[in-house]
Amino acid sequence: MADLRARHHRRLRRLRRAARRWTVLAGTLGGATAVLTPYAGLGLPDAFWAAAAGGSAALALWRWSDLRALAARPEPPAADPALAGQRARARLVAAVETVPAGRGALAEVRRQRARLALRGTAAAGPWARLDAASAALTGLAARLTGPADPAVLEATVAERSLRDLAHRVAGVERALRIAPADSRSALAAAHRTLVEQLDGGVGAYERLVTAAAGYVAEDGRAGAEHPSVHPLTEATDFLRGVADGLAELRTPADPLRARP
Structure with a gap:
């Protein structure tokens, strides 16, 4: 506004x-x-x-x-500079997102910002593993069609849940640093449980990505060679035969060899 x-x-x-x-x-x-x-x-x-x-x-x-x-009429109150800055940033982000390359750049900036926010916590390691697995799955997603479609949807939901869990682990860990001594043990036990859940969830996500890669690999194995190899071999043999024929036409015949 x-x-x-x-x-x-x-x-x-x-x-x-x-x-x-x-x-x-x-x-x-x-x-x-x-x-x-x-x-x-x-x-x-x-x-x-x-x-x-x-x-x-x-x-x-x-x-x-x-x-x-x-x-x-009385003048309306002046806008809050913080809100004005937020609106300006929102307009800038919306303008950048209209460009295809801008969406990828903004996604990378958000990912790096989240990684920096989790640095030094127990969630940093699982977060980095989740980033790597998510990037691998993104590269496979275009080929995960047919019966693999539900797996892609499940992976998207699981990734969102795991990222939320990572932020929760980091928040509990920061609170644990300033917690009183009498309540620290219970909070530490809850933090360990959350870390175990995060580590187990990221491991399951990595196994899903591995299974997706196996599906893509097996789906592309049509036989001993790729279907595109045979047409390429035929085209190569054809061009080689044409080149040999042109070479024979340009070579002058030996008149002595041509006599009976």
């Missing part, structure tokens, strides 16, 4: 410009009407001049009235 105070001032400037413009126009048309109206009476063209002058004067009065009414 735009700054209300800036919008208020823009409206005031527009009304002031409009009021001045209609005032100048009304004065110009009024003066022209007074000069051009003949003493013998008004004709049809003079009536048009007079109507235009009167309409411009009325519009000028309305614009000045609107300007006074708007200026009499």
Whole structure:
């Protein structure tokens, strides 16, 4: 949402410009009407001049009235600089995300920021493993079709849950550093349980990625060789035969060898 105070001032400037413009126009048309109206009476063209002058004067009065009414209202409060900065960043991010390369760059920036936030905690190692496994699965996702589609959806949901669990582990670990001595043991036990859950979940995710890679590998094994190899071999033999034939045509025949 735009700054209300800036919008208020823009409206005031527009009304002031409009009021001045209609005032100048009304004065110009009024003066022209007074000069051009003949003493013998008004004709049809003079009536048009007079109507235009009167309409411009009325519009000028309305614009000045609107300007006074708007200026009499209290100014809206100024926007919070923090909120303004957030809106500016949101607009910048939206603009960058419209570019295909920008989406990848923003995703990498967010990933690095999350990794830095978890640095020094027990969640940093599993998070790095999860990043590597997720990148591998992203490279395989385009080939995981047919019966493998549900596995890709399950992996997406599991990755989101594991990342949330990693942030929870880091938060509990930071709280453990400042916890009183009488409650530290219970919190430490809960932290160990969360770390075990995170490590086990990342391990399961890595096994899923390994199984996905095996599926892609087996799905591509149509026989002893890839289906594209045979057409390439035929094309190679054809071109080689054509080249040999052209070479024979360009070689001059030996006249002595040609005699019986």
